[in-house]
Amino acid sequence: MAEKKKFQAIKGTRDLLPPDTELWNRVEATAREVFSTFGFGEIRPPIFEPTELFARAVGIETDVVSKEMYFVLGRVVGGQGSLEELIDAVNEAWRKGEIEHSSENEQRVSKVNELYESARKASAPATSITGSNEWIADLLTRIFRIIDEMAERASLRPEATASVCRAYIEHGMHAWPQPVKLYYMGPMFRRERPQKGRYRQFYQIGAEVLETVQPGQGGAAPEGSSLATRHSPLATLLRDAAVDAEVIEMVMTFFARLGLEGVQLEINSIGHAAENCRRGYVQKLKAALEQVKDKLGPDSQRRIETNPLRVLDSKLESEQAIIAGLPKISEHLCDECAKQYVEVKRQLDLRSVKYAENWRLVRGLDYYMRTTFEITAKGLGSQNAVCGGGRYDGLVELLGGLPTKGIGFAIGEDRLILSLQDQEQGRKVASGEWRAASEEKKGAAKIPCDVYVAWMGTATQRAAIGSAQRLRAMGVRVELPAGEQKFGKALGHADKLGAKYALILGEDEVASGQWTVKTLADGSQAKMSEAEFLEKLKREIKKQ
RNA sequence: GUGGGAGUAGCUCAGCUGGUAGAGCGUCGGUCUGUGGCACCGAAUGUCGCGGGUUCAAAUCCCGUCUCCCACCCCA
Incomplete structure (x- = not known):
């Protein structure tokens, strides 16, 4: 049992x-x-891609990377919540042999644990790795790198x-x-x-x-300076x-x-990462937020340090009035960014x-x-x-x-x-x-069906299969029952499937070469040759 | 991770203050061996999320746990 x-x-x-x-x-x-x-x-x-790709592109400190990633270590390991959880997952994967047992990997696993231990000893809030802190970000980067070296080197x-x-x-x-x-x-x-x-x-x-x-376009790029700045x-x-x-x-x-x-x-411009643009604005915003810190909720208070910009889209009713009074980025954009924004709107x-x-x-x-x-x-x-x-x-x-x-x-x-x-x-x-x-x-028909082939008599199965093949070749959705059924039952089935037409094929039809075509919606039916039926369907498909 | 709500048939749900399960829909079969939808008749499917406790007796009361949903956080 x-x-x-x-x-x-x-x-x-x-x-x-x-x-x-x-x-x-x-x-x-x-x-x-x-x-x-x-x-x-x-x-x-x-x-899936190397974890580091996402860490670099999306940002090591964003929630998406620091808390929400699925690591692939021979199996998929989620990262929600805490560094601790991630370390546990690594250790478990090692224990279960989901990470290949090589001496290199053994060293890597112990290195990861060592890094984690040192973080804990530094009495850092290791269980909350929201990464406000540069060295935690650095620690995460190093751990991700080692994890990538093991097993599949990847995250979803x-x-x-x-x-x-x-x-x-x-x-x-x-x-x-x-x-x-x-x-x-x-x-x-x-x-x-x-x-x-x-x-x-x-x-x-x-x-x-x-x-x-x-090169040669867009002016001389200042040495070592990125487009972002x-x-x-x-x-x-x-x-x-x-x-x-x-x-x-x-x-x-x-x-x-x-x-x-x-x-x-909704649109906005958040400028570019330079002192005379967003960076400067963030400084001003931070200063302004410090002034009203005690009036903000705990989430927003935390964000003053981690990501001041995010305070702006808080949904808390109690914070709306305060936010309305904060400095606006549109007033602190550099000249170029401001002009670019105006042009976007135009x-x-x-x-x-x-x-x-x-x-x-x-x-x-x-x-x-x-x-x-x-x-x-x-x-x-x-x-x-x-x-x-x-x-x-x-x-x-x-x-x-x-x-x-x-x-x-x-x-x-x-x-x-x-x-x-x-x-x-x-x-x-x-x-x-x-x-x-x-x-x-x-x-309610779950899967669409155009024509139901109701056939009866073993001799007619051959004809039924042939018709189904020619209809399908035209792109018509055809249901061809595997076994013969009485017409009553077949039509009931056709109705349940929501078929538009029932093609009734019995000994009479095979003998005469005239098919009985029944329109399920109104119950009308007519005799016609296969060619005529195909022609009729073709016209209907065209109309759609 | 933090709140709130909910778990009873395939689906939607009823089952009040304890007496070991019901409806509607769906599915399958029959009335109906060359004609569906309607109607009527019948059938199958449940360890009432799981575990423990109280009790002669628990779907019902208590505790725990799991899962799902919604919201916070964050994002698409």
Whole structure:
């Protein structure tokens, strides 16, 4: 008597089933259509990459990297919560032999433990590694590096921009016609607490525009200075604004094509990392925050140190008045960034893209600069952002490539689907179809079917198979029952599957060469030859 | 990691103040051996999330635990 173990999907993961998957496919097909009209090509990067790639690109101190990564160590290990948990996971993987037992790995495992011990002895808050602290960041980097050396050297991707940049460098895309425009879609992984519109395996549809600053173009690059901290000539900067606007226009076109309602675009500029721009502003902001520190909640108080910009998008009611009085980044942008921002807005106007400015919009990942944007939709609960994006000049360079400008976005596909479904349901309720919709579940066909071949008599099976083959060759969705059934039962089955037509094939039909075609919706039926039926279906397909 | 809510049939749920399970829908079969939807009849599926406690008796009361959902955090 073996005990039956009930398996269930891992927390935060889920099965997408028919008929929902039809909507997913529609969304993805629409993305491909729209993006290709904007000159984008699809890239499919791997779903796991060296941990260090994400650490470098996304930022070692961001939650996404320091708390939410899934490490691949022969098995997948989540990083949520604490350094301690990660170390435990490594030790367990070692104990179970999931990390290959070589002497090198043995040394690595003990080194990781040693690093961790030294951190604890330094009485650091080792259980909370939110990385406000430089040496903890450094420690994490070193541990990630060692973990990467063992086993699979990888983490499941928490986002894809880093991968796209890596691929850009690896395949020498700087030598492709510039700029290089790529889109992707697929699953991402973050070990967060799931809730509505947020899953541990979630899907993103994203696009990136990358353009390497060619030697001789964009002015002389100051030695050792990255694009993140220096400016191109104003003319190129303004041209970048047009690229930003077009990318945003593309997302909005995509949403419009899907018929997504209640879409709101918010934009902002967060300047670039220089003293006379964002860096200076952050100093001022920090100072201002220190003044009102005691009026802020614990989360915001913590962020004054870790990431002052994030205080701006706090949702706490009690903090709203205080935030409204804080210095605004728009008033502290350098001249070039300010001009670029004005141009982005002008370019959006040229494209009739409606937007709202939100000076409190800051992006969570380290690589963003200047233009940032976020799109929200209805029906999503508190996770109402369906798309986020921005400019990230200098990221490719940071990853070891040539000085390259970048702008991109990521759409939360799960959220997009939720919003579309919510909208559809709202429409049905409003139009009184709701009743029908709830009753339609009885017999609601999950998988579409056009023609049901009801055959009877062993001699007719050959004819039935032949018909099914010719129909399928035309792209018609055909259900051919494996065994013969009485026509009553067959038609009942056809009805349950939601077939449009039943093709009734019995001895009479085979003898006469005239098929009986029944239209299930109204019960009408007619005799016709196979050629006539194929012709009829062809016309109907054309109409759609 | 921190809060709040919920776990009873495949799905949606009822089962109040303790007496060892029910409905609707779905699925399958029959009435109906060349014609579906309707109707009627019938069947299968549950260790009532799991473990412990109180009790003659627990789906029901108590404790613990797990899972899911929602929210905080963070992000798409």
